Structure formats: structure tokens, C-alpha cells
Amino acid sequence: MASKLFHFCVLLCFLARLHASLSASEEVALLQSVPDLENAMYIVVDGFPCVRLLNLSGEIGCSNPGRDKVVAPIVRLKNADKLSQLSAILVSLNEFDSFLARVSNDSNFARRIGGVLVESESEIKNGLKGFSPDQKFPQAEFSPYRSINYQWNPIGSGRMWKNYNFPIFLLSESSTSILKEAAIKNEDHQNVYTANVAEFDLVMQTTKARTLDSESCLKGETCLPLGGYSVWSALPPIQDLSSESSKRIILATASMDSASFFRDKSLGADSPISGLISLLAAVDALSHAEGSHSLDKQLVFAIFTGEAWGYLGSRRFLLELDQHSDAVNGLNNSLIDTIVEIGSVGKGFSQGIKRLFAHTTRASTATNETLNALQLAQDSFQSSGIEVLSANASNPGIPPSSLMAFLKKNPEASGVVLEDFDTVFTNQFYHSHLDANINSSAIVAAASLVARTLYILASEKKHFTTAALNAINVNSSLVEELVGCLLTCEPGLSCGLVKHYILPSTACPNHYVGVLLGEPSSTPYLGYIGDVPRFLWNFLAEKTSIPADSAGSACPNNCTNTGQLCIRPETDGKGVCVVSTTRYVPAYSTRLKYESESWKVLAPNSSDSIGMVDPVWTESNWDVIRLRLYTKQDSSYDWIVLLAGFSVTVLAYLAIVITRALINKALKMD
Amino acid sequence: MTVAAGIGYALLALGPSLSLFIAVISKKPFLILTVLSSTLVWLMSLIAISAVWRAFLPLKTTAWWPYGILILSSVVFQEGLRILFWRVYKRLEDVLDAFADRVSKPRLFLTDKMQIALAGGLGHGVAHAVFFCLSLLTPAFGPATYYVEKCSQIPFFLVSAVIALGFVTIHTFTMVIAFNGYAEKNIVDQLFAPIVHLVAGMLTLINLASGGCIVGIPLLYFMAALTLMHCGKMVQRRLTQNQSRQ
Numbered sequence: 055m056a057s058k059l060f061h062f063c064v065l066l067c068f069l070a071r072l073h074a075s076l077s078a079s080e081e082v083a084l085l086q087s088v089p090d091l092e093n094a095m096y097i098v099v100d101g102f103p104c105v106r107l108l109n110l111s112g113e114i115g116c117s118n119p120g121r122d123k124v125v126a127p128i129v130r131l132k133n134a135d136k137l138s139q140l141s142a143i144l145v146s147l148n149e150f151d152s153f154l155a156r157v158s159n160d161s162n163f164a165r166r167i168g169g170v171l172v173e174s175e176s177e178i179k180n181g182l183k184g185f186s187p188d189q190k191f192p193q194a195e196f197s198p199y200r201s202i203n204y205q206w207n208p209i210g211s212g213r214m215w216k217n218y219n220f221p222i223f224l225l226s227e228s229s230t231s232i233l234k235e236a237a238i239k240n241e242d243h244q245n246v247y248t249a250n251v252a253e254f255d256l257v258m259q260t261t262k263a264r265t266l267d268s269e270s271c272l273k274g275e276t277c278l279p280l281g282g283y284s285v286w287s288a289l290p291p292i293q294d295l296s297s298e299s300s301k302r303i304i305l306a307t308a309s310m311d312s313a314s315f316f317r318d319k320s321l322g323a324d325s326p327i328s329g330l331i332s333l334l335a336a337v338d339a340l341s342h343a344e345g346s347h348s349l350d351k352q353l354v355f356a357i358f359t360g361e362a363w364g365y366l367g368s369r370r371f372l373l374e375l376d377q378h379s380d381a382v383n384g385l386n387n388s389l390i391d392t393i394v395e396i397g398s399v400g401k402g403f404s405q406g407i408k409r410l411f412a413h414t415t416r417a418s419t420a421t422n423e424t425l426n427a428l429q430l431a432q433d434s435f436q437s438s439g440i441e442v443l444s445a446n447a448s449n450p451g452i453p454p455s456s457l458m459a460f461l462k463k464n465p466e467a468s469g470v471v472l473e474d475f476d477t478v479f480t481n482q483f484y485h486s487h488l489d490a491n492i493n494s495s496a497i498v499a500a501a502s503l504v505a506r507t508l509y510i511l512a513s514e515k516k517h518f519t520t521a522a523l524n525a526i527n528v529n530s531s532l533v534e535e536l537v538g539c540l541l542t543c544e545p546g547l548s549c550g551l552v553k554h555y556i557l558p559s560t561a562c563p564n565h566y567v568g569v570l571l572g573e574p575s576s577t578p579y580l581g582y583i584g585d586v587p588r589f590l591w592n593f594l595a596e597k598t599s600i601p602a603d604s605a606g607s608a609c610p611n612n613c614t615n616t617g618q619l620c621i622r623p624e625t626d627g628k629g630v631c632v633v634s635t636t637r638y639v640p641a642y643s644t645r646l647k648y649e650s651e652s653w654k655v656l657a658p659n660s661s662d663s664i665g666m667v668d669p670v671w672t673e674s675n676w677d678v679i680r681l682r683l684y685t686k687q688d689s690s691y692d693w694i695v696l697l698a699g700f701s702v703t704v705l706a707y708l709a710i711v712i713t714r715a716l717i718n719k720a721l722k723m724d
Numbered sequence: 725m726t727v728a729a730g731i732g733y734a735l736l737a738l739g740p741s742l743s744l745f746i747a748v749i750s751k752k753p754f755l756i757l758t759v760l761s762s763t764l765v766w767l768m769s770l771i772a773i774s775a776v777w778r779a780f781l782p783l784k785t786t787a788w789w790p791y792g793i794l795i796l797s798s799v800v801f802q803e804g805l806r807i808l809f810w811r812v813y814k815r816l817e818d819v820l821d822a823f824a825d826r827v828s829k830p831r832l833f834l835t836d837k838m839q840i841a842l843a844g845g846l847g848h849g850v851a852h853a854v855f856f857c858l859s860l861l862t863p864a865f866g867p868a869t870y871y872v873e874k875c876s877q878i879p880f881f882l883v884s885a886v887i888a889l890g891f892v893t894i895h896t897f898t899m900v901i902a903f904n905g906y907a908e909k910n911i912v913d914q915l916f917a918p919i920v921h922l923v924a925g926m927l928t929l930i931n932l933a934s935g936g937c938i939v940g941i942p943l944l945y946f947m948a949a950l951t952l953m954h955c956g957k958m959v960q961r962r963l964t965q966n967q968s969r970q
Contacts, residue, residue, distance in 0.1 A: 084782055084784070086782060088859070088860060088862060088863065091860065091863055091870070092863050092866075094870065095863055095866075095868045095869075095870045096866075096868055125867070248869060248871075253867075684867070684868035684869075685868055685869050685870070685871065686867060686868060686869065687729065687869040687879070689726070689728075691729070692726050692728045692729035692732070693728055695728070695729045695732035695733060695736070695882065696728045696729065696731055696732035696735075697732070698732060698736060699731065699732035699733065699734070699735025699736045699739055700732075700735060700739070702735065702736055702739050702740060702889070703735050703739030703740065703742060703743055704743075706739060706740035706743040706744070707743035707746070707747060710743055710744055710747045710748065711747055714747065714748065717835065717959070717963065720960075720963055720964075720967070721835070721963065721967075
């Protein structure tokens with residue numbers, strides 16, 4: 055009995071050891087099911103596409119040439135001189151520009167291109183000094199002055215405004231190495247029958263439906279107009295909306311959208327998000343300033359979207375002001391004294407000095423007042439190394455900015471654009487996917503300057519004390535947090551600050567304007583608004599608010615009094631009622647009108663001079679955008695296999711029949 | 725690899741079985757039933773084996789001997805089941821013979837008994853091919869192909885189809901040899917089936933080595949050829965014996 059137990063224990067121990075050794079953690083790639091096998095066969099590649107955009111005269115951007123996926127073997131650019139078949143070209147970022155130039159010039163070469171994959175390397179490796187696919191004078195057609203040959207962006211190649219009839223994808227860093235390996239394996243030619251191919255799925259509905267410009271595609275509902283929602287807020291909240299108050303308005307603006315060759319990688323760190331962050335930090339500083347709720351002039355902060363695509367936000371804002379619509383209730387266009395716009399301010403830090411340039415409209419009392427206010431504010435920062443200078447007088451006028459739309463509407467308007475450059479952009483990566491690095495101390499400096507300048511401008515006849523002015527300080531940790539939230543993927547939009555206000559849908563921020571979903575209205579459905587505008591609305595509403603009578607009631611049920619808003623409605627049960635004037639304003643081309651569930655293009659109207667040159671940008675609808683990599687066999691090999699299968703079957707049949715005949719013969723032989 | 729290649733691989737693995745089915749099995753309903761029940765028995769044996777081995781799977785090891793133990797235990801179990809299959813068949817044979825006597829029809833011929841054994845073996849073979857090859861073949865109908873690192877000259881699906889064909893042959897004809905061995909009480913024939921099955925199973929372990937499939941597959945086909953020859957010789961011997969007896 056004891057020995058049996060002993061033997062049983064030995065067996066158990068053996069089994070246990072066996073189990074342990076069998077699950078030894080030597081990493082072996084295991085395929086445990088057919089879906090695992092499929093995932094090993096088809097590798098989905100991480101990539102950022104360039105999509106099809108249309109305007110009134112045609113198309114730009116990239117798309118699959120038809121309704122099918124494009125499958126082409128991967129070839130590196132240096133081996134692409136003698137292409138015998140449709141290929142997927144792997145290009146490094148340094149060669150990208152010259153490659154696109156070659157495609158435009160050489161149609162034989164262009165015919166053999168199935169698709170393009172652009173490598174992504176860390177900054178140290180690619181050593182690229184500058185890259186800008188935008189034009190040398192971005193949005194020159196909207197400039198209020200005639201010298202449209204002036205080069206604000208001399209490094210610009212203009213490639214993003216051309217039409218390509220093949221798909222182009224930007225690879226992430228991890229997928230770059232995977233594709234390089236695949237291309238090298240193709241070159242080694244170990245197996246003549248197989249090739250590593252890339253499958254591009256960038257089928258655009260406008261290509262399928264053959265609606266090749268904005269008007270026809272909007273009519274055919276195969277595209278949607280570019281646009282979104284701008285946000286404006288008033289500090290202090292405009293209490294009495296019905297009676298027309300006669301308080302003069304100081305309008306401080308920034309923009310929240312950027313553009314790039316690749317739709318999903320439009321970060322725009324310097325242009326324009328550095329300006330946006332400065333404005334947000336300035337609002338925060340001003341909200342804590344003494345007497346901010348009893349200033350002589352009304353401060354209004356407006357953050358426009360769609361500025362990179364024809365100043366959609368600012369133009370629509372001006373139109374709504376003219377129409378006295380609900381979205382701009384409480385504002386009167388004629389009361390706007392001056393406009394202070396914060397442009398790119400993230401690269402103004404050099405040799406310890408944070409230098410900004412003030413580009414002004416025509417000289418007038420208002421612009422002089424603003425320049426004086428800027429000087430006063432600069433002087434109040436005695437030893438902080440902040441400097442603001444007037445822009446060079448030989449500049450033809452203001453740089454590309456929302457102020458151009460204001461000037462086109464009203465040539466007498468006065469305003470100042472604050473930028474970190476004087477005669478040409480300091481940003482060497484304007485409107486490219488590489489515009490990702492800025493200096494946060496430059497932003498803090500710009501924000502501090504703007505906060506104090508606005509305080510001075512809004513306090514008439516120096517009704518402020520130096521002490522009160524010097525107490526206005528920007529919270530630099532807020533700036534750092536905003537940089538982390540709006541310009542990085544970690545923490546990105548899932549940072550604490552953003553999550554305090556909204557429920558973000560993604561973590562990686564992207565500042566492409568997107569398309570306008572649904573009907574444009576002043577109280578839009580929140581699901582149609584992007585993460586960044588919703589965050590800005592809630593942030594500004596909280597900062598410019600004064601506590602409500604029904605203070606801190608949970609929303610959205612109890613905020614029924616006029617002038618009250620429910621902020622943070624998406625955070626479960628933490629919505630709060632406050633008194634604030636913060637609104638969404640739709641941003642879309644003034645040449646478009648939404649009527650009976652679809653978009654119509656309006657005829658050019660001479661009273662809307664900027665609308666007459668508006669290209670009216672739209673983005674094609676698309677179903678799925680995907681890039682896959684797999685190994686493909688020559689079709690001749692497939693037919694050989696089929697033939698082999700058939701012949702094996704037929705030969706076996708013959709053999710069986712013969713054997714059966716032999717056996718029958720043997721049996722009958724008697 | 726497209727539909728053409730997918731069909732090609734399926735035909736490679738199961739084409740000969742299909743031919744055998746059409747030429748021999750489909751003529752007699754009883755044989756069809758035998759094929760189906762033997763397929764079922766084989767699949768049930770796989771379920772039983774996997775239930776036991778569940779605790780140890782997946783085998784996260786690069787050494788070959790755990791796989792060896794897995795194959796050994798599976799083969800032993802299935803051979804045991806073969807003996808059980810034979811016992812059931814024997815009882816069925818007696819029932820059929822008694823029935824034939826009652827309705828004054830002839831008893832089972834030798835060729836009938838061999839055909840039943842063939843049908844049984846075919847059932848085992850088809851089950852093996854379906855389970856180990858056909859079930860993996862769905863991705864082969866798509867545009868991509870797949871090469872395993874350790875066998876980079878031949879596509880994975882081709883290797884799997886070719887191995888499945890080898891095993892179909894082995895399973896089909898070892899059943900004929902085994903039934904004959906049990907009937908004649910011939911030790912050589914009785915041991916032939918388990919030994920060939922085990923050796924063939926172990927030979928697949930060669931594929932674990934890098935480039936091993938170039939060696940392993942021909943060896944497997946050598947075993948299949950051996951089986952075919954032995955079966956042929958045995959059938960010839962039995963038939964001539966039978967003739968001389970009559």
C-alpha cells in the first residue's frame with residue numbers, strides 16, 4: 055500500500071516536472087489557430103495616408119486609380135530606374151520631394167508607379183534641415199496686398215497641392231523597418247516565384263463615382279466640405295444679451311487647425327498650435343487678474359478652425375456677425391476696436407532671448423495703441439528676456455493669418471499678428487508632418503506678453519495699477535501640460551487636463567480640420583464635433599465663467615437660466631452649471647449653403663470678395679483605408695499546383711481501376 | 725494564392741481518396757457506411773487524446789522530445805482503437821454471415837472483407853487529411869502565400885498537402901494489412917501497422933529542424949511506398965491461396 059502510494063507520488067512528480075519543462079518560456083512563435091495563421095500571412099502596416107481632396111476646378115491629393123485595391127511588389131527607390139511592372143516604391147523622406155518632382159515630369163516613370171511608401175526615421179537619422187510641402191506664399195490668393203510673389207515660406211515645394219493618381223502612405227517608424235526588410239528580400243531574388251507585395255486600399259468614392267470637382271461631388275453626395283466648429287468666449291461673460299451694450303470689443307484670436315501632406319499626421323506644433331496654447335494660457339492668467347470682470351472694454355477670445363484651407367473659420371465668423379446669428383449673439387461687428395492674433399510663437403527662443411515680432415495692418419490710432427500696449431507689457435517684464443519688435447517695414451504686409459480674412463472684409467480693420475519670425479518663417483517644417491518641436495518657454499513668454507497687453511488694451515486710460523499688471527503671470531506648468539496634451543501621443547488627449555473636461559475619442563492628437571458632419575448650427579450635436587474643439591469650449595467656458603446662482607448643480611438637467619451653460623457634460627455626473635458666454639460657431643466656406651439635407655455651392659458674390667477666390671475644398675468619402683503586406687506567388691505557380699492536384703487524382707483513379715481489373719482477372723482465372 | 729491553388733492543394737491531399745471512393749466505395753452502400761463510421765471513430769480518438777494533453781498544451785519548447793512523447797502516446801492510443809475496431813468488425817461479420825445463411829445468399833468473400841478493411845482505412849485517412857490539412861487550407865484561397873522559416877523552399881500549404889497525402893496512403897493500406905493479420909493470426913502483419921504508423925509519425929519530427937522538410941517528406945513517402953508494396957504482396961498471396969483452395 056505504501057509502495058503503491060510512493061509510486062503514485064513519483065508519477066505525479068514526474069508529470070509535474072514534465073509540465074513545467076514543457077511550458078518552459080523559450081519564446082517560440084506559435085500559431086494556434088487559423089486566424090493566427092491569417093494574421094501571420096497578412097501583416098497590417100501602420101501608415102498615414104494622403105487622401106483625395108477636391109476644389110471647384112479639380113482634385114489634389116492621392117487615391118487608388120479605380121475601385122480596386124492596388125497590389126504591387128515593393129521596390130526601393132534606388133532600384134526603381136528600370137521598372138518592368140507596376141511597383142510600390144519605398145522612398146526615404148530626403149528623396150520624397152525630388153521623387154514627386156520626377157513623377158510630375160516623367161510620365162513613363164509615373165505609369166509604373168502602383169503606390170508610394172514614405173519612410174519615417176527619427177530626426178537624428180534623417181538630418182533633414184527643412185521640409186514643407188506647402189507653397190512659398192501659403193494662401194496667397196487671399197492676401198489683401200498685391201505682392202503675391204513674396205516668399206514667406208521659401209522652403210515650400212507646393213507638392214501637397216498637386217494631384218496624384220496613386221496611393222501614398224507615410225509609414226510609422228516600426229513599419230519602416232518591416233518594409234525595408236521586405237524590399238531587401240525582394241531584391242535578393244531567392245525565390246523567383248514569390249514577391250513581397252504591398253496592398254493599398256485607398257479607394258475614394260469620388261474616383262468611383264467620377265465626380266471630379268467640388269460642385270459635382272457635393273451634388274452627388276460623394277464628398278463632404280472641409281470645416282468644423284470654431285469656439286469663442288467672452289471675458290467677462292456678456293450678461294445682457296438682448297440690449298445692445300456699447301462696450302468696445304478687443305478680439306484676441308488664434309487658430310486650432312493645421313495641414314500636411316498626410317491627413318492623419320497634421321500636428322502643426324509651431325504653426326499654429328503654439329499660438330493656440332499661448333492664447334489658452336493667457337486666458338487662464340487673465341481670468342485670475344484683478345478687476346478682470348470689470349474691464350472697460352470687452353475681451354473676446356476666438357479660436358478658429360479651417361484656417362489652413364481658405365480661412366474658413368474666420369470668414370464664417372464674420373458672415374455670422376453680419377447676419378446677427380445665434381452663434382454670435384452678443385457681439386456687434388462695429389464695436390470691434392482691434393484684433394490681436396497669436397500666430398506661430400513656438401520658435402522665438404534664441405540665445406536666452408524670447409523674441410516676438412508684431413506684424414500690423416495699416417498704421418492707425420488703434421494699431422499704435424496696440425503697439426504701445428505691447429511695449430508697456432514688454433517693459434513690465436524687467437529682466438525676463440522677453441522682447442517684442444515691430445516687423446520689418448519692407449515686408450509687403452501681414453503674413454498669412456486669419457487677419458487677412460478680416461482685412462478682405464473690411465480694409466479699414468486694424469489688427470496685429472504676433473509671430474516668432476520677421477521677414478520669412480522660422481518654422482522650417484511649415485505644414486508638414488514633421489512640425490512637432492517647439493520651445494515651451496517661448497510659448498510662456500508669448501502668453502505672458504499677450505495677457506498683459508490685452509489687460510492694458512481693455513483698461514482704458516490706464517485704469518490699472520502696475521501692481522495689478524505685474525500680478526498677471528502665466529502658469530508655466532499649464533503650458534507644459536497643454537503641450538503634452540495637444541502635441542504628443544503620450545499622454546496625448548488622454549492626459550488629465552483634457553479628461554477633466556471631455557471624454558476623448560483618441561489619444562494621439564491630430565489637428566486636421568476634418569469635414570463638417572450634419573447640419574451646421576450654433577448648438578451642434580456634440581458627437582459631430584472633434585475632441586480639440588470640445589476641449590477648448592469647456593476649457594474657455596470654465597476659465598471665463600462666474601459662478602451661477604444654482605452654483606454647482608449637476609447638469610445637464612438644471613442649467614435652464616439664460617446665460618448659463620453646462621460644462622463638462624461628458625464626464626459622468628461631474629457636469630457643472632456656470633454663467634459664461636462660450637459658443638460654437640460653424641466653420642465652413644461662405645460659398646456653401648446647407649439646404650434640404652445636402653450642400654449647395656453658391657454663385658460668387660461680389661460683396662464677398664474673398665469668397666470669389668475660394669477654391670471650396672471638400673474631402674472625398676471613403677470606406678476603409680488600409681495598407682497590408684504579404685507574400686504573393688506567381689500565378690503560373692498556382693496553375694502548376696492545380697494541374698498537379700488534378701493529375702494526382704486522375705493517375706490514382708487509373709491505378710485503382712487497373713488494380714481492380716487485375717484482381718478481377720485473377721479471381722476469374724480458374 | 726487564389727482559388728486555383730487552393731483547389732490544387734485540396735486535390736493533392738484528397739484527390740486519390742476521392743478516386744478510391746468513386747471507383748470502389750461508392751458501389752456498395754455498406755462500404756460508404758464503413759468509411760463514415762471509421763472517420764467518426766478516428767475523430768473521437770483525436771478528441772480523447774487532446775482532452776488528455778490539454779493540460780500540457782501549447783508546448784512552448786524548442787526541444788523535439790516533448791513532441792515525440794505526444795506522437796508516441798497518440799499512436800499507441802489509436803492502435804489500441806484499431807484492435808477495438810477489429811473486434812467490432814468481427815462481431816459484425818458473424819452477424820452478416822448468419823444473416824446471409826438465413827436468406828440463402830453467399831457469405832462474405834475474401835475480397836469483400838478486404839474492401840471493408842480498405843473502407844475502414846480510407847475513413848481514417850480522410851479524417852487525418854481533413855483535420856490536419858483541409859482545416860488549414862482556407863487562407864490558401866486568398867491572394868497570399870506562406871513560407872515557414874524552417875522550410876523556406878516549399879510553401880506551407882504544399883508541405884501540408886503532400887504530408888497529408890502520404891498519411892492517407894499509409895492509413896488506408898495499413899488497415900487492410902492489419903485486418904488481414906488479425907484474421908490470419910499473422911504476427912508480422914499485426915505488428916506492421918503500428919510500427920509503420922509510429923515510424924511515419926516520428927518522421928514528421930524531422931520537419932522541426934531547419935530545412936528538414938526536404939529530408940522528411942521523401943522518407944515519409946518511402947514508408948508509404950513500403951506500405952503499398954507489402955499490401956500488394958499480401959493481397960496477391962491471399963488471393964492465390966484462396967484460388968488454390970477452391
